[in-house]
Amino acid sequence: xxxxxxxxxARASAKRSRGKPRRGKALEAAEGGVVTLxxxxxxxxxxxxxxxxxxxxxxxxxxxxAERLKVSRTPIRAxxxxxxxxxxxxxxxxxxxxxxxxxxxxxxxxxxxxxxxEGLAARLAAENGMDEATQAEYRAALEEGDRILSKGQLLDAxxxxxxxxxxxxxxxILHAAGNSMLGDMMRVCFNIPILSDRNVLxxxxxxxxxxxxxxxxxxxxxxxREGARAEQLMREHVHSVKLHMREQIEDARRVQxxxxx
Amino acid sequence: xxxxxxxxxARASAKRSRGKPRRGKALEAAEGGVVTLxxxxxxxxxxxxxxxxxxxxxxxxxxxxAERLKVSRTPIRAxxxxxxxxxxxxxxxxxxxxxxxxxxxxxxxxxxxxxxxEGLAARLAAENGMDEATQAEYRAALEEGDRILSKGQLLDAxxxxxxxxxxxxxxxILHAAGNSMLGDMMRVCFNIPILSDRNVLxxxxxxxxxxxxxxxxxxxxxxxREGARAEQLMREHVHSVKLHMREQIEDARRVQxxxxx
DNA sequence: ATCGCACAGTTTGGATACAATATTTCCGGG
DNA sequence: CCCGGAAATATTGTATCCAAACTGTGCGAT
Numbered sequence: 370x371x372x373x374x375x376x377x378x379a380r381a382s383a384k385r386s387r388g389k390p391r392r393g394k395a396l397e398a399a400e401g402g403v404v405t406l407x408x409x410x411x412x413x414x415x416x417x418x419x420x421x422x423x424x425x426x427x428x429x430x431x432x433x434x435a436e437r438l439k440v441s442r443t444p445i446r447a448x449x450x451x452x453x454x455x456x457x458x459x460x461x462x463x464x465x466x467x468x469x470x471x472x473x474x475x476x477x478x479x480x481x482x483x484x485x486x487e488g489l490a491a492r493l494a495a496e497n498g499m500d501e502a503t504q505a506e507y508r509a510a511l512e513e514g515d516r517i518l519s520k521g522q523l524l525d526a527x528x529x530x531x532x533x534x535x536x537x538x539x540x541x542i543l544h545a546a547g548n549s550m551l552g553d554m555m556r557v558c559f560n561i562p563i564l565s566d567r568n569v570l571x572x573x574x575x576x577x578x579x580x581x582x583x584x585x586x587x588x589x590x591x592x593x594r595e596g597a598r599a600e601q602l603m604r605e606h607v608h609s610v611k612l613h614m615r616e617q618i619e620d621a622r623r624v625q626x627x628x629x630x
Numbered sequence: 631x632x633x634x635x636x637x638x639x640a641r642a643s644a645k646r647s648r649g650k651p652r653r654g655k656a657l658e659a660a661e662g663g664v665v666t667l668x669x670x671x672x673x674x675x676x677x678x679x680x681x682x683x684x685x686x687x688x689x690x691x692x693x694x695x696a697e698r699l700k701v702s703r704t705p706i707r708a709x710x711x712x713x714x715x716x717x718x719x720x721x722x723x724x725x726x727x728x729x730x731x732x733x734x735x736x737x738x739x740x741x742x743x744x745x746x747x748e749g750l751a752a753r754l755a756a757e758n759g760m761d762e763a764t765q766a767e768y769r770a771a772l773e774e775g776d777r778i779l780s781k782g783q784l785l786d787a788x789x790x791x792x793x794x795x796x797x798x799x800x801x802x803i804l805h806a807a808g809n810s811m812l813g814d815m816m817r818v819c820f821n822i823p824i825l826s827d828r829n830v831l832x833x834x835x836x837x838x839x840x841x842x843x844x845x846x847x848x849x850x851x852x853x854x855r856e857g858a859r860a861e862q863l864m865r866e867h868v869h870s871v872k873l874h875m876r877e878q879i880e881d882a883r884r885v886q887x888x889x890x891x
Numbered sequence: 892a893t894c895g896c897a898c899a900g901t902t903t904g905g906a907t908a909c910a911a912t913a914t915t916t917c918c919g920g921g
Numbered sequence: 922c923c924c925g926g927a928a929a930t931a932t933t934g935t936a937t938c939c940a941a942a943c944t945g946t947g948c949g950a951t
Contacts, residue, residue, distance in 0.1 A: 405935090408723070440935080451712070462903090482750065485750045486743070554818070708905095726933065
């Protein structure tokens, strides 16, 4: 679990040099496809950080990173600077960058914001209406969730699938909301080390069932165009995730008492 | 109105080399005081853009900017990259940066987000309670607003002061909310060319009076710790600003019909 | 022994040089 | 006259270089 970072970079930049001599036009790459080294490095570092490749307060030494990724310091610096603006990394002038620590307080803050942002997304989705294709996606994801939950217990392999299902649902709502900025801001709330792939939660099966049920009601509210109800449901949903998370944090703290250093 | 940009940079970087040989420790400068050239340039460019120094889709040519600001391309690039992450600037690989256009749709999107974010701030402020000092600031700002409005009409010089008052009120609520991330996200919603200093609105006096009254009610709700009410009031308040703004845009469009280019 | 100071080494910030990519111009063919 | 393509030009992307700032260590004074 060491050269993993370089591997991430390789995957990120794969989209660059692949294929034909490249159809000249940059437009094809304008969205989605990564083009510059700096972007690849940014993606690689972001993933590495959110997936816990680095410790919370760990220094991010420019030269070491450059060496590990086999690039010069320039794209590294661009990436670190960008991640600082995104809020994933901290920066002190003349002293460099470090991984931003996410303490309990900050986590709560994030969830409060997620609550209102996702609530807004749900309301807008309900007000604007969800097109057929997106509805179909949503429904499919719901059914997939049913299948996973029907076993009465959750296997490890299922966790990833359930996360996937969750992602689809949220994306569908976000898409229906039709507010592009909302997605940008939400991304900031999701790119957080601890939860990242949201592998953490999903502990108690019963809670999970309830969560899945929320998704059903949310869908109902949206297709009925009941904006206020959709918003309320989503808020409560996120709120319950927040409580669940706080519980887990406190559990973890009990195991390993505070005041480590 | 040409060398204004350079002037902005001078002001921004003034905080750097000022004073004694600088107390060695960087900690003093860690927050607030700008330290690196890149930061100064970022601030200068942000201001220039939000104050309308550049046209909406105008290209931001690295070398020209470097020349105008008398710095190398390095800090310029850092600044542009950062502003891109912030959403003020657009970027296409190998083609450079340009001022992001804020069309009506985007403006609406921003106000929708501001509505829920400021609503959250108001609710949190009410739930947490506002300390005495902040309450005093808020009250002082309210009275200042009364004084300005008491004349029955708004002079040009008053506009700036009223904007100031508004700023203080929002800052007070934000501070009481105690959610640092909220401030970061809200900044993104405020750094928008069109409104920037919020000089635009405040057209109709009556509307302004109503707006000021909102601030009173908001305060009442907060000190009474009525979170839900505070949130609702703030939402409605922002919503009314949104409507007001949309109206103005449509007015402007009537004067200068669409399809300019 | 402790505090302060100076010096050496490390690390970052900014400028410059070079390479890669896009845009423009200009020329020949249709 | 218009269109297509190739060279020329301009602009961005990356690497390297140098200067400034910070960190740590060791020596000397108290």
